[in-house]
Amino acid sequence: ETGVTQTPRHLVMGMTNKKSLKCEQHLGHNAMYWYKQSAKKPLELMFVYSLEERVENNSVPSRFSPECPNSSHLFLHLHTLQPEDSALYLCASSQDFGTGCAFGPGTRLLVL
């Protein structure tokens, strides 16, 4: 597998569930990102990790908890989500911050 992969591709969860989204990049990049894409809204940056250290938390509610165990893997842990959190969650990676990002295919999340 090359590029940026995300699992699962689709997820349906109740408001009391706990689930995790996984992202893996095979590009040797040193920065990883989570973005949220809601209907009729621009892509919103959620978190930025550089060399496994979180460098940006874009005012994201605590029910979203990121984890970056190494430079190739990024997780987004979800708990007690709300229906308005239903969206496409995109993972991306880049080499440093001056280059473009490579995006994964996204996880389509539906919160019931």
Place this chain on the structure above:
Amino acid sequence: AQRVTQPEKLLSVFKGAPVELKCNYSYSGSPELFWYVQYSRQRLQLLLRHISRESIKGFTADLNKGETSFHLKKPFAQEEDSAMYYCAPRYGNKLVFGAGTILRVKS
């Protein structure tokens, strides 16, 4: 504030016509500028970046610092150019996306 504006939600042109997708950004410290594209059923991908001064698939983008604009242009549109286009300035470690413009090229 870091903002990017793409004023057109939809741009519809005929094949062979020139295309210009508009983008204006807030100044906040000379951001690096990118255009991303998403074709139907494909993932978001980088189209071009200003610093490379490249032409990709016939597209170019001109930076106008005075007007804080980074419009994307192509002299002759092709049907395969139909896609969603996002302008994205990078402010430090933040890549900020515009709302996107759907380009529809009709035959």
